[in-house]
Amino acid sequence: MLNIAVFVSGRGSNLRAIHEAVERGTLDAKIVLVLSSRDDAPALTWASARGIPTASLQGIAADEVATNIVQHLESAGTDFIALAGYMKRIPEEVVRWYRGRMVNVHPALLPSFGGKGMYGERVHKAVLDAGVRVSGATVHIVDEEYDRGPIVLQRCVPVEENDTPASLAERVLAVEHALLPEALQLFSRGQMEVRDGRVQSTKQR
Numbered sequence: 333m334l335n336i337a338v339f340v341s342g343r344g345s346n347l348r349a350i351h352e353a354v355e356r357g358t359l360d361a362k363i364v365l366v367l368s369s370r371d372d373a374p375a376l377t378w379a380s381a382r383g384i385p386t387a388s389l390q391g392i393a394a395d396e397v398a399t400n401i402v403q404h405l406e407s408a409g410t411d412f413i414a415l416a417g418y419m420k421r422i423p424e425e426v427v428r429w430y431r432g433r434m435v436n437v438h439p440a441l442l443p444s445f446g447g448k449g450m451y452g453e454r455v456h457k458a459v460l461d462a463g464v465r466v467s468g469a470t471v472h473i474v475d476e477e478y479d480r481g482p483i484v485l486q487r488c489v490p491v492e493e494n495d496t497p498a499s500l501a502e503r504v505l506a507v508e509h510a511l512l513p514e515a516l517q518l519f520s521r522g523q524m525e526v527r528d529g530r531v532q533s534t535k536q537r
């Protein structure tokens with residue numbers, strides 16, 4: 333079983349999907365902390381209402397953010413981190429501390445349509461502007477580079493002729509809600525690990 337900290341910045345629908353998977357019993361995990369970059373994230377209110385410990389980084393001096401995050405994570409007994417709509421860069425110190433134990437969900441098929449500034453609806457607008465026929469969702473390990481870490485799972489979502497960024501976002505989000513808990517369960521069961529910069533099944537040994 334994994335003790336998961338979920339990092340959020342806004343709505344928190346992926347947080348709710350993780351919570352539902354735990355409640356359903358399809359994810360052997362406990363959400364031990366919801367950490368937000370903003371005090372007013374609806375996801376924080378949702379978590380507090382359910383008695384899930386929460387923390388916000390708003391107002392913390394830049395040079396104290398990393399230490400603050402690690403302190404929150406360690407005192408909550410975190411084994412694994414899920415970035416679920418977290419819009420701030422993760423300090424390198426935190427990446428090092430949790431190397432191979434932190435995933436991010438991204439609303440496109442990485443390595444396309446990722447990188448600094450590519451988040452939320454901007455991603456879907458870029459996808460539509462590029463005229464690609466297929467988009468999707470990616471769960472990847474977090475490393476020092478934005479959206480570049482080893483890929484854990486990906487799932488396709490066809491782009492429709494009349495899609496708008498909002499309509500595409502809605503279908504991709506539904507896929508994210510399945511993909512992120514599924515990816516977390518692979519780690520919870522010890523079925524995946526990072527080897528030679530790739531996420532590999534532990535069965536391939």
Ligand code: GAR
Nearest residue numbers: 343344345346417437438439451452
């Ligand atoms: C999700 O679509 C997630 O993939 C995206 O933000 C949304 C958060 O929704 N993340 C990124 O774009 C990160 N690059 P949620 O708060 O309802 O889970």
